[in-house]
Amino acid sequence: METAYNFKEVMNRPERLAPGHRMCAGCGGTIAVRAVLRALHPEDKAVIGNATGCLEVSTYMYPYTAYEDSYIHNAFENAGATLSGVETAYRVLKKKGKINDNYKFITFGGDGGTYDIGFQSLSGAMERGHDMVYVCYDNGAYMNTGTQRSSATPQYADTTTTPAGKVSAGKVQIRKDLAAIMAEHHIPYVAQTTYTGNFKDIHTKAERAIYTPGAAFLNIMSPCPRGWGYDPSELMNICKLAVDTCYWPMFEVVEGKWRLTYEPKKKLPVEDFLRPQKRFKHLFKAGNEELIVQFQAEVDRRWEELAAKCR
Amino acid sequence: MAIRERLSGNEAVSYAIKQINPDVMPAFPITPSTEIPQYVANYIANGEIDTEFIHVESEHSSMSAALGASAAGARTLTATSSCGLALMWEELYVAASDRLPIVLALVNRALTGPININADHSDSMGARDSGWIQIYAESNQEAYDNFLQAFPIAEHKDVRLPVMICQDGFITSHGVENILLEEDDKVKAFVGEYEPEHYLLNAKETMAVGPYAVTNYYMETKRAQRQAMINAKKVIMEMAEKFEAMTGRKYGFFESYRMEDAEYAIVIIGSAAGTCKAAIEKIRETTGKKVGMVKIRVFRPFPEEELAEALKDMKAIAVLDRAEMFSATSGPLGAEVRAALYSAKSQAELVNYFYGLGGRDITVEDFKEVYEKLETIAQTHRITDMYSYIGLRSAEEE
Numbered sequence: 001m002e003t004a005y006n007f008k009e010v011m012n013r014p015e016r017l018a019p020g021h022r023m024c025a026g027c028g029g030t031i032a033v034r035a036v037l038r039a040l041h042p043e044d045k046a047v048i049g050n051a052t053g054c055l056e057v058s059t060y061m062y063p064y065t066a067y068e069d070s071y072i073h074n075a076f077e078n079a080g081a082t083l084s085g086v087e088t089a090y091r092v093l094k095k096k097g098k099i100n101d102n103y104k105f106i107t108f109g110g111d112g113g114t115y116d117i118g119f120q121s122l123s124g125a126m127e128r129g130h131d132m133v134y135v136c137y138d139n140g141a142y143m144n145t146g147t148q149r150s151s152a153t154p155q156y157a158d159t160t161t162t163p164a165g166k167v168s169a170g171k172v173q174i175r176k177d178l179a180a181i182m183a184e185h186h187i188p189y190v191a192q193t194t195y196t197g198n199f200k201d202i203h204t205k206a207e208r209a210i211y212t213p214g215a216a217f218l219n220i221m222s223p224c225p226r227g228w229g230y231d232p233s234e235l236m237n238i239c240k241l242a243v244d245t246c247y248w249p250m251f252e253v254v255e256g257k258w259r260l261t262y263e264p265k266k267k268l269p270v271e272d273f274l275r276p277q278k279r280f281k282h283l284f285k286a287g288n289e290e291l292i293v294q295f296q297a298e299v300d301r302r303w304e305e306l307a308a309k310c311r
Numbered sequence: 312m313a314i315r316e317r318l319s320g321n322e323a324v325s326y327a328i329k330q331i332n333p334d335v336m337p338a339f340p341i342t343p344s345t346e347i348p349q350y351v352a353n354y355i356a357n358g359e360i361d362t363e364f365i366h367v368e369s370e371h372s373s374m375s376a377a378l379g380a381s382a383a384g385a386r387t388l389t390a391t392s393s394c395g396l397a398l399m400w401e402e403l404y405v406a407a408s409d410r411l412p413i414v415l416a417l418v419n420r421a422l423t424g425p426i427n428i429n430a431d432h433s434d435s436m437g438a439r440d441s442g443w444i445q446i447y448a449e450s451n452q453e454a455y456d457n458f459l460q461a462f463p464i465a466e467h468k469d470v471r472l473p474v475m476i477c478q479d480g481f482i483t484s485h486g487v488e489n490i491l492l493e494e495d496d497k498v499k500a501f502v503g504e505y506e507p508e509h510y511l512l513n514a515k516e517t518m519a520v521g522p523y524a525v526t527n528y529y530m531e532t533k534r535a536q537r538q539a540m541i542n543a544k545k546v547i548m549e550m551a552e553k554f555e556a557m558t559g560r561k562y563g564f565f566e567s568y569r570m571e572d573a574e575y576a577i578v579i580i581g582s583a584a585g586t587c588k589a590a591i592e593k594i595r596e597t598t599g600k601k602v603g604m605v606k607i608r609v610f611r612p613f614p615e616e617e618l619a620e621a622l623k624d625m626k627a628i629a630v631l632d633r634a635e636m637f638s639a640t641s642g643p644l645g646a647e648v649r650a651a652l653y654s655a656k657s658q659a660e661l662v663n664y665f666y667g668l669g670g671r672d673i674t675v676e677d678f679k680e681v682y683e684k685l686e687t688i689a690q691t692h693r694i695t696d697m698y699s700y701i702g703l704r705s706a707e708e709e
Contacts, residue, residue: 047383047511062522070511072382073521074375075401081372084365085337085379085387090512092334092363093385101514121375124368 005200013038014068016046021066022058026232028222028239029055031195032137032202033108036218037069039206040104045069047090049083049107051118052076054144055137077117080125080134083107087130104210105132111152112142115178126185126215133209136178137222147227151176154247155298156291157279159227164282169291174298182217183253189214191252193261194221194239201250201261208252221248229278241273246303251310258309267303270296313491313558320448320483323455323490324390324416324476325350329360330498331462333414334385334505337365337376339395342428343480344418347390370395374402374413381411382520384510386462388413392480393420396434400441406473407442408532409520410539412465412505413473415443416458419581419633420480421669429670430480432580435610436634436643442536444474444543445611449566449584451488454478456560457608459493460550462502469542479582481670493558501557540612547609564614566606567621569595573603575685576622578630578648580607583666583673590678602682613647619655622648626689627660629681631701633667640698660688666701677701 016037023030033055040046046069050056056073059066074082087105094100109118114136122134141159142148148161155174158164162171179192189212191205202220209216221242225232242248243262247270250262271292274280283291318326325347328336338348354360365380367373373389381387391399396417406413422433435445444464448454457476465474478484493501509518524532544564551562566584569591570576577587584606594602605621607614622628630649632642641649645663652659664681666673681701688694 045514049379056521057523060519060522062524062528065519065522067519068517070513070517071519072379072511073523074378074405078372078375078402081337081367081375082379084367084372085335085376085381086383086511087379088335088337088363088365088376089380089383089385089387092361093383093512095361096334098384099512099514101512103512120368121372124372127368128366 005203007198007200010038010199010203013042016040016068017059018066018068020064022061023054024225024232026225026235027054028139028195028224028235029110029137032135032220032222035195035199035202036106036135036206039203039210044104045101046104046106047072047083047086049073049079049086049105051079051107051109051113053110053113055108055110057144076113078121079107079109079113079118080122083132084125084128084130087132105130106135106210107132108135108137110143111136111138111140111150112144114138115152115176116150123185126182126187126217129187129215131213131215133216133218135218135220137220139222139224139227140175141224141227143224143227152178156283156295158282159279169282169288177302179217179219183258186256187215187217188212188255189216189252192219192248193250194242194248195236196239196243196250196262205252227279229281230276234276238273238276241268241276244268245270245273245299247273247299249303249306251306258306260307260310270299313493316490316492317487318451318490319485319487320451320454320478321346321418321485322350323451324458324478326492327455327458327498328388329354330495331502332360333362333388335363335365335377335380335387336389337367337373337380338389339367339370339373339391341370341392341395343420343484344390344392344395344416346484347416347418370398371402374399374406377413378402378406378409378411381406381413382409382511384507384512386505388416390416390418392418393434394423396438397422400438403438403441403443405521407536410471411473412462412471414461414465415473415475417475417477418480418484419477427669428480430482430582430633431668431670432634435475435477436636438475439611439643442472443611444472444609446474446476446609447580447607448476448478448483449582449606451483451486452490454483455490455492456554456558456562459498459501460554462505463550464543464546466505467546468508470539470546472536472539472543477581482582491558497557501553544612544614562608564609564617565621566608568604568606570603570605570621572601574601574626575603575682575689576625576628577604577678577681578607578622578628578644579604580610580644581633583631583633586673586675587678590675590682593675594679594682600682600686607644615651615654618648619651619657622652622659623655623657625659627662627685629662629664629685631664631666635665635668660692660694662688662694662696663698664701665699671702673701
């Protein structure tokens with residue numbers, strides 16, 4: 001099923017998310033959708049699901065849809081359950097001989113719809129083992145409503161509900177490790193990725209997720225220029241710094257076996273990732289040096305823990 | 312030939328599901344509707360039907376998955392009660408606005424606060440504005456018969472709305488009664504195959520469901536839903552006629568009982584209508600007083616004109632609500648009946664009672680007292696208690 005990655009061939013596949021939607025320039029979410037949908041084999045049909053969020057309100061604003069495939073948005077917290085219903089309908093209608101085509105099922109949710117309000121629905125869908133892929137485009141806050149903190153927001157991030165202030169250093173808590181929680185569901189495929197180099201990592205993982213029978217979960221760091229505070233042209237650099245500082249490790253869990261898919265030759269200090277983002281500006285004020293030390297310690301701890309799992 | 316059986320209301324609805332053999336059923340257990348998914352799971356386990364069951368982790372996911380399955384082109388149903396319906400609340404509105412013909416077997420139970428597992432209509436009345444058709448049953452037979460008519464109404468091209476088939480928790484859901492069941496082939500022919508016009512898995516076209524509709528479009532979707540509800544009135548009657556032709560059992564928006572010459576009427580929903588009928592027979596036999604009853608079967612769409620016509624010559628009317636709505640005035644049925652009479656310029660006196668909340672019994676004696684009260688009101692033209700509770704514990708009993 002899997003073929004060697006051919007950048008030119010993959011990039012020249014017909015777009016399944018048509019241009020003309022209303023997502024921001026420099027938004028990682030749109031790139032997540034296009035990258036994942038490119039991994040669909042052109043002969044396969046698909047039903048795309050979507051939790052309420054930026055992506056939904058910007059790509060299916062009545063009467064225009066940006067999707068070349070069938071698409072369903074239901075509500076904020078139930079993308080997992082909704083697509084599990086579609087996938088079940090597919091199985092039964094195929095069994096009854098009412099449909100013949102091959103369909104794949106992929107749903108997208110932001111971190112709000114996935115880590116938080118949609119967590120139960122996601123967990124249920126994964127546990128039941130529907131043949132579907134849940135893709136979280138993780139931009140680390142509720143961006144659609146204007147950058148409120150989520151359980152995916154990194155510690156010390158300045159958000160509109162955890163503002164940095166005279167007596168506040170931003171979000172208090174560390175982020176939830178959703179990919180690990182999904183791996184603990186013992187589903188056949190879990191992976192974490194973002195946009196790097198020639199997109200081989202995300203493409204390979206998306207293809208595996210789609211074509212592994214059973215439930216699969218993809219966690220994609222998808223920077224948000226408005227919420228993170230970077231120039232839209234800097235998107236790829238931000239992603240590169242996230243993986244080279246080991247803030248956002250890229251790995252996959254295949255049938256319970258953990259594997260790092262990228263290890264930086266030289267691990268950069270996390271402040272290189274934090275500095276270009278306005279949401280961490282306050283960390284670089286005199287007197288806050290200790291906060292960056294703490295942030296680094298958390299990154300190191302998680303990287304070590306992950307490395308141990310991947311050994 | 313119809314089959315004579317003895318079944319509980321839950322068994323009767325489950326049997327109807329078996330005969331229909333729908334495509335997908337997501338469900339999460341909640342008393343007193345739990346038996347329905349249990350029976351269906353057993354039919355599946357024994358290869359009697361090829362429905363796919365989705366073992367969802369909540370009622371919210373149950374209705375969410377039902378929505379996905381229905382949009383995908385599958386004939387879909389679920390079952391729930393009380394808080395389960397409350398948890399679905401958001402999804403009920405989405406299902407109706409997406410115009411998905413999902414059928415919900417609702418076994419009515421009081422909403423929590425305090426927790427209570429017995430019958431009242433607070434769950435379905437809370438969902439009365441969600442855009443679902445609501446059909447209520449007095450008996451197990453009616454629950455079965457209504458369920459058979461649900462998909463043909465929901466899937467009709469002029470309707471395309473979800474349907475809630477309601478019956479009273481424990482009273483009918485667990486009470487075993489004699490019942491007439493139709494033969495499988497007759498049921499199959501009556502319900503027919505589901506052939507959706509547009510659906511996600513249609514090889515000939517793609518489809519998008521659940522848009523963001525800005526102010527320019529939202530209002531038209533609501534008007535379209537209203538039109539579907541208006542159309543549903545005609546379709547519900549057509550299906551009732553078709554059903555009568557098959558079974559001989561006649562259904563309408565409501566049942567008029569001893570109303571031909573009645574002067575005093577009770578308007579009621581659900582199983583307590585049976586007790587009311589017994590009271591009517593007793594009163595007529597012992598006193599000859601002209602008492603009757605209107606039992607609402609279809610609450611959504613609301614049969615305003617037909618109901619006003621049925622009640623227009625009454626001297627006094629009591630509307631009995633099995634749900635509060637805390638307006639500090641009417642209950643939900645009371646308010647709608649009063650509005651119907653006002654529209655018809657009826658001068659009939661009307662009072663509104665609350666009864667049976669959380670499963671409290673209502674007796675033949677209670678109904679007799681209501682009719683006596685109506686007679687007094689008609690004679691004096693004075694209403695002292697516009698709104699009152701039946702069978703409430705008095706302070707001395709506390």
